Amino acid sequence: MTRRELPLRLAATAALAARWTEPALAQRALVAGDVPADTVWLNANENPEGPCPAALEAMAAVLGRVGRYHYQHQREFLSAVARSEGLEPEQVLIGAGSSEILQTAVYAFTAPDRPLISPEPTFELPAGIARALGHPVIAVPLTERYTADVERLVAEAGRAGGGLIYLCNPNNPTSTITVKSELAWLVENLPPRTVLLVDEAYIHFSDDPELESAIGYACQGREVIVARTFSKIYGLAGLRVGFGCARPDLIARLGALRSNVVSWVSARAVMASLGQLPDLLVERRRRVAAVRSGLCRWLAERGFSYLEPHANFVMIDLGRNVREVIPELVRRGVVPGRPFPPLRTFLRVSLGTPAEMETFRRVFSEVMAA
């Protein structure tokens, strides 16, 4: 396929994917196939570093043994993940990516009379699943600071007589955070029959003291479920591993909706990665932060505004319709995030390697100058 044909191919596949869930679009399952080899993919917030060497070694060591199910090792895996957060195994559920944790939470805690209440824009998977189930979705616009409006989330849950509030912190696609005082207020003010689902897929990318994990609230026995993933900073997206943390009775309700375990190869890679903590996270966070501040500085010097980022992606305000800009970037070999209405002028750019960001800067300059 030529570079000229790539936008057409993406559009065609996006049309197909639209019949699936929104995340199918966001995750770009469409990347498979014969796109130019040097295409720079800055669209799915992955970590370009990929697996750490210990994870690669651990996978290679068990590949010859996958003829067995290895169910007997799942407990050891669960315990290792729980231990990494100072939790008991009963407080943790492993999923095929954090997507599966989000999915089970929507299945368990939404109903025809119990909506999902979700900021907009945010990660669409929970809303997509609720809609597919025929359960109501209440979309709450972001505040003028592009953060979740916690007061309105609570008010909507109260008005509906309960529901599942989804909070992505840091938020995808805005890279903004809900600060700890607002998170505390949200937890304190959850209406009856309401569960709070906090998605912390990107929490490792920030050391902002205003950003706090909600795992502490889950440990206090609150109506809080926290979703985490190994897809982002750990660089293991293709292995499909995430986990949820909550009170044991909430975990049991989610667990009843799972029919499977993650592959033993994936489990070994995760355990090997956990063996590299804390250095693995500290160093990766530092490297991503360096790329992020480099991009922000470059944008600021050229007069582009962006939302202060806390994750491994940056939301740039182009001052013009992003739908006109994306195909031009793609045509020149850089695939950014898709549009995130209603933020029509914003372009989401995932952070790649320094070399990939160099290409992005060149191509972005060309397109914006045209």
Ligand SMILES: Cc1ncc(COP(=O)(O)O)c(C=O)c1O
């Ligand atoms: C906020 C957020 N949550 C969850 C996911 C799903 O990740 P995974 O299922 O790979 O853990 C993503 C993926 O992009 C995401 O952006």
